[in-house]
Each structure stands twice: as structure tokens, then as C-alpha cells.
Amino acid sequence: xxxxxxxxxxxxxxPSGETSYLGWMISGFETTLALSLSAWLIxxxxxxxxxxxxxxxxxxxxGLAAAYVELFRNIPLLVQLFIWYFVLPxxxxxxxxxxxxxxxxxxxxxxAAMVCLGLFxxxxxxxxxxxxxxxxxxxxxxxxxxxxxxxPQTYRYALLPMAFRIIVPPLTSEFLNIFKNSAVASxxxxxxxxxxxxxxxxxxxQPYESFIAVTLTFMALNAIVMSLMHLLxxxxxxxxxxxx
Amino acid sequence: xxxxxxxxxxxxxxxxxxxxxxxxxKGEVIVVCGPSGSGKSTLIKxxxxxxxxxxxEIIVNGISVGDPKTNLPKxxxxxxxxxxxxxxxxxxxxxxxxxxxxxxxxxxxxEEAVQRGHQLLERVGLLAQAEKFPGQLSGGQQQxxxxxxALSMDPICMLFDEPTSALDPExxxxxxxxxxxxxxxxxxxxxxxxxxxxxRRVAHRVIFMxxxxxxxxxxxxxxxxxxxxxxxxxxxxxxxxx
Ligand SMILES: Nc1ncnc2c1ncn2[C@@H]1O[C@H](COP(=O)(O)OP(=O)(O)O)[C@@H](O)[C@H]1O
Ligand SMILES: [Mg+2]
Numbered sequence: 139x140x141x142x143x144x145x146x147x148x149x150x151x152x153p154s155g156e157t158s159y160l161g162w163m164i165s166g167f168e169t170t171l172a173l174s175l176s177a178w179l180i181x182x183x184x185x186x187x188x189x190x191x192x193x194x195x196x197x198x199x200x201g202l203a204a205a206y207v208e209l210f211r212n213i214p215l216l217v218q219l220f221i222w223y224f225v226l227p228x229x230x231x232x233x234x235x236x237x238x239x240x241x242x243x244x245x246x247x248x249x250a251a252m253v254c255l256g257l258f259x260x261x262x263x264x265x266x267x268x269x270x271x272x273x274x275x276x277x278x279x280x281x282x283x284x285x286x287x288x289x290p291q292t293y294r295y296a297l298l299p300m301a302f303r304i305i306v307p308p309l310t311s312e313f314l315n316i317f318k319n320s321a322v323a324s325x326x327x328x329x330x331x332x333x334x335x336x337x338x339x340x341x342x343x344q345p346y347e348s349f350i351a352v353t354l355t356f357m358a359l360n361a362i363v364m365s366l367m368h369l370l371x372x373x374x375x376x377x378x379x380x381x382x
Numbered sequence: 383x384x385x386x387x388x389x390x391x392x393x394x395x396x397x398x399x400x401x402x403x404x405x406x407x408k409g410e411v412i413v414v415c416g417p418s419g420s421g422k423s424t425l426i427k428x429x430x431x432x433x434x435x436x437x438x439e440i441i442v443n444g445i446s447v448g449d450p451k452t453n454l455p456k457x458x459x460x461x462x463x464x465x466x467x468x469x470x471x472x473x474x475x476x477x478x479x480x481x482x483x484x485x486x487x488x489x490x491x492x493e494e495a496v497q498r499g500h501q502l503l504e505r506v507g508l509l510a511q512a513e514k515f516p517g518q519l520s521g522g523q524q525q526x527x528x529x530x531x532a533l534s535m536d537p538i539c540m541l542f543d544e545p546t547s548a549l550d551p552e553x554x555x556x557x558x559x560x561x562x563x564x565x566x567x568x569x570x571x572x573x574x575x576x577x578x579x580x581x582r583r584v585a586h587r588v589i590f591m592x593x594x595x596x597x598x599x600x601x602x603x604x605x606x607x608x609x610x611x612x613x614x615x616x617x618x619x620x621x622x623x624x
Contacts, residue, residue: 280432281469285483285535286459295482299473376473378517 147344148351159338166334167355173251173330174317180256181263181316188260189267190293203264210261215322218258223250223326244328251323259316266308270301303374310367317359331355383408383539383570384429389438391424398424399435400594406539409568413581413602416591417617422574425591426541429572430454430461443538459487462532462540466548468524470516476503476527477512480534488535495534502530506560522553529560539570546577576621582606590614 148160157165191203210218223246227238238246274297282292302309324333335352339345384406391399399421406412414422427433429440431447431454440447445457470479480499484490490498503509506526508519516524525545532540542561546554558580565571565584575581581588581602588605590598590613598605598614605614 275467275469277465277467277469278471280427280463281465281471283432283455284430284458284461284463285531286455286487287483288455291486295486296471300471303473374473376517377515378519379472 141346142343143347144344145347147338147342147347150342153341159342162329162334162337163331163351163355166329166331169248169329170317170320170331171359173248173255173323173328174320176252177255177259177320178313178316180252181259181312184257184260185263186267186298188264189271190298192264192268193271194289207261207264210257211265215254215258215319216325219251219254219322219326222254223247226250247323247326247328250326251320251328255316255319255323258319259312262312262315263309266305266312267301270305271297273304274300300376303371303376306367306371306374310364313363313367314360317356317363383410383443384572385439385441386425386429387439387441389425389428389435389440391428391433391435397594399428402438402591402594402596404589404596404599406570406572408570410586411565411569411571411573411584412587412589413585414572414574414589414591415576415578415581415617415621416589416597420591421594422591423543426463426543426572426574429541430458430463432458432463455487459483459535460538462535462537464525464528464532464540464542464545466544468516468521468528468548470524470528470531472516475513475515476508476519479516479527480531483531484534499530499534502533503527505533506530507556520553521549522556525549525553525557526560529557529564533564539572540564542571542573542575544574544576546575578606578618578622590617592617 148163149158151158152162188203188206191199192207194200213221227235227246229235230238271293278296278300279292282296283289287295320330321332323330324336329337331352335348338348342348386402386404389399389402390397402421402425404412414426416422424433428435429442429447431452435448438448442457442461445452447454447457470476471482474482477496477499480502481492481495484495484498485492488495500509500512503512506529508523508526508530511519511523511527516527519527529545545561546557549557554577558577561571561573561580562584573580573585585602587599587601589596590605590611592613597611600610606618
């Protein structure tokens with residue numbers, strides 16, 4: 139076959155000459171990181187809030203949260219992204235829509251991808267939070283209320299600290315998924331890591347170097363997330379619980 | 383202190399409580415017994431509004447529990463409750479379990495709350511375990527902590543739902559001793575239990591429930607002397623055999 143390996147390709151300048159291919163990869167990595175972390179923040183906040191609502195006695199609130207999950211879990215991610223990016227700006231009131239379209243296109247891509255990934259993953263986080271809460275003995279809620287805590291206080295001090303401890307492992311996989319799913323943002327033109335990798339393939343004759351670099355970066359991200367979550371799990375382990 | 387008037391509750395078509403009426407005077411100790419599924423837990427949870435009920439009225443310290451305008455958290459803060467499965471918060475140390483509601487509900491300072499908590503731990507003989515976590519204690523110790531936690535709120539009355547039935551036999555006594563002490567100090571108590579020794583020692587009245595009804599509500603002497611209903615006689619003979 140005679141593939142010509144050339145790892146030096148990363149040091150060579152891109153066609154415009156303003157940076158090297160490594161510079162492209164780094165900027166892609168930064169975009170992936172910023173997108174995934176900001177979307178994860180949204181997912182955690184919305185997912186926790188909705189997950190709690192799914193377990194409250196109020197039917198309207200629980201129904202609202204159930205509707206959120208159904209909507210965002212069942213529409214394919216790519217379709218959701220197109221809706222956020224192409225459709226929703228058209229639905230804004232004229233003035234607002236024009237103002238939004240006048241902003242930096244890169245910003246628009248980023249915001250659409252961030253909100254999309256955040257709400258999509260939030261629906262999955264919501265279900266984890268709900269199952270975490272529901273896996274606690276019913277008596278825990280009674281105990282909090284019987285002490286005179288309000289329902290929100292009972293969640294805050296008694297139920298959620300245990301529920302979140304229980305769901306660290308499934309939340310870890312959702313966190314990892316968000317990095318993988320962030321690659322769909324390239325379909326609306328956002329130059330995240332995978333897109334930069336593809337650009338490098340298009341401009342050079344070194345596809346393998348590019349794929350390997352992208353793959354290793356994702357693997358490194360995985361490893362970092364996993365060890366952070368293990369650390370978190372160890373730090374929050376309850377003395378006297380199983381496994382200690 | 384507690385007045386229960388014609389309380390009924392159903393889940394769908396299933397009647398859990400039918401027309402239950404009784405009252406607990408200040409300083410009185412009432413034991414509630416009856417077969418499993420007869421509605422004892424449900425009744426006692428109605429008293430502090432943990433379970434809603436469809437008809438009837440429950441008045442605790444002059445406040446109607448079923449009234450939608452009642453501030454239930456405020457009412458519950460002064461009605462202590464002890465559960466079959468202890469229900470301590472596993473992620474908090476014993477000290478924090480005792481301090482939490484004192485700080486968040488009663489507005490005590492943390493120092494005050496810890497001090498009060500430690501007084502009560504001393505009383506139940508567990509001051510040495512103050513910094514441990516619930517999972518590091520035996521069942522009997524956990525239940526004593528749970529009693530101390532309820533007492534830390536300075537309750538006007540205490541509700542117990544089978545406080546010893548999840549315990550190994552050798553731990554039952556240490557919990558009952560604490561409860562007997564409370565009763566002798568004049569605490570108003572409503573206790574669901576099958577510990578007839580406890581009932582004999584400190585109860586003023588015994589209530590027998592069956593299929594959601596209060597079948598018998600008699601002074602202790604009468605109940606143990608000759609229960610009027612056949613069901614109660616049968617029940618008593620069964621549990622006294624053990
Ligand atoms: N959430 C519920 N839905 C339907 N039935 C229930 C529910 N909770 C309790 N029950 C039923 O109510 C009855 C009384 O329960 P409970 O008060 O726990 O009895 P006890 O404490 O005397 O054993 C039981 O038959 C139980 O199955
Ligand atoms: Mg019961």
C-alpha cells in the first residue's frame with residue numbers, strides 16, 4: 139500500500155497561512171470542550187429541576203416534566219439541531235429575529251448547538267434524577283416532612299443528596315455522551331474537533347494522522363471524565379454504606 | 383391534645399380507614415395494635431398530615447390537620463414521629479441528623495442545635511456515637527438516634543409507628559427503655575406496636591384496629607382483662623403466645 143505517514147503535517151501551515159493544522163485541531167478541541175461543558179451545565183440544571191418535578195405530588199408539574207422528556211428524548215438529535223438552528227430564529231418576532239441573525243454566525247451556531255445538546259441531554263438526566271429519587275425508601279420523604287421541613291427542603295437536604303450519589307455512574311455516561319454527541323454540531327457548520335479533523339483530511343493527504351489524533355483526543359477526554367467522576371464518587375461516599 | 387373524629391380514607395374503592403374516632407389527652411400514652419394491613423400506619427400518618435384523608439377531622443393541639451389553610455410544616459415541627467425503619471438521613475452524621483431541622487425549621491443557631499442534640503444523645507446513651515454515620519450503627523442505636531432526633535424539636539407529642547418491629551430481638555429492649563422513660567416523664571404518645579409488655583407497663587389505653595376500623599378502644603386494664611371483641615381476643619392470644 140505504501141501509505142506515507144507524516145506526523146509533521148500538524149506543524150505545517152494551513153492554506154491561509156494564519157495558523158498550523160495543529161492550530162485548527164486545538165481550536166476544534168476548544169470548541170468541543172466549550173460546547174460540551176456548557177451544554178452539560180444546562181443539562182444538569184434543567185435535568186435536575188425536571189427530574190424533581192417528575193416526582194412531586196402536583197400533577198400539573200409532573201405532567202409538564204413528563205412532556206419535556208417525551209419531546210426531547212424522542213426526536214432525533216440531528217432534527218432537534220436543525221430546528222434550533224434553522225427554524226426557531228424564523229419564529230422569533232421580526233425585530234428580535236433580525237437582531238439575532240445579525241449576530242456573529244459562529245455565535246449562532248454555538249448557541250444553537252449548546253441549547254440543543256443541553257436540552258436533549260437534560261431529558262436523559264431528568265430520567266436518571268427521577269429514578270434516583272424513586273429508588274430511595276419512601277420513608278425518607280416522610281421523615282423529612284415529619285420533622286417540619288417543607289417539601290423543597292426535604293428534597294434539598296434529605297432526598298437529593300442521596301439520589302445524586304446513587305446516579306453518579308449513569309450521569310457519567312451521559313456526560314461522556316455529550317462529548318460524542320457534540321460532533322453533530324459540525325452539520326450546521328460549527329468547527330468542533332471532528333469537523334476540524336475532517337478539514338485536515340480534505341486539505342492534506344494524511345487522513346490517518348487526523349483520525350488518530352481526533353480519536354485519541356476523545357479517548358483522553360473520556361479518561362479524564364471517568365477519573366473525575368470516580369474521584370467524585372469516592373469523595374461523596376457515605377461512611378457505613380456498602381463498599382466501605 | 384389529639385382528637386380524631388370520624389376519619390375515613392380510601393384508595394380508589396379500597397377503604398383503608400372507616401369512621402375512626404379516638405382522642406389522646408395531654409400526657410396520655412395510647413397503644414395501637416391490630417393485624418398487618420389494618421390501617422394503623424395510615425391512621426398515625428394522618429395525625430401529622432403525612433397522609434391526607436377524605437372525610438372526618440383531626441385536631442392536634444387545637445389545629446385542624448385536614449384544613450387546607452393549616453401550615454402543616456409548622457404543625458409537624460412539634461409532632462415528633464418515629465418510623466419502623468428509622469429513616470435517619472444516611473449521608474449525614476448523627477449530629478447533623480439531629481441538628482438539621484432544628485436549624486432549618488426552628489431557626490436555632492448551629493451551636494445551639496448541636497448542643498441540644500448532644501444532650502438528647504446523652505439521654506439515649508449514644509453521645510459517644512455523635513460523629514458516626516447511621517450506616518455505622520446497629521438498628522437499635524439508629525432507632526434511639528431517631529427518637530433523639532424527634533425529641534430535639536421539643537415536640538408536644540410523639541407518634542411511633544412500630545418502632546421495634548424491624549429490630550433484632552436483643553435490641554428491642556434498649557429502644558423500649560427509652561420509650562418507657564419518655565412515657566414516665568409525661569410525654570403524650572401514640573404508639574403503634576405489638577409489644578404488649580410495653581403496653582402493660584405504660585399505656586393508659588389500648589386501641590385495637592381491624593380492617594380500617596377502631597374495633598376496641600379501652601383502658602389498658604379492661605383491654606388485657608377481657609377484650610370485648612372476638613377479633614381482639616384472637617389477636618391477643620396470638621401475639622401473647624410468642
Ligand atoms: N398507597 C397505597 N395505595 C393503595 N393501598 C395502600 C396504600 N398504602 C397502604 N395501602 C393499603 O392500606 C392498608 C392499610 O395499610 P397500613 O396503614 O400500612 O396498615 P398497617 O400499618 O396496619 O399494617 C393495607 O391494606 C395497604 O395495602
Ligand atoms: Mg404499618
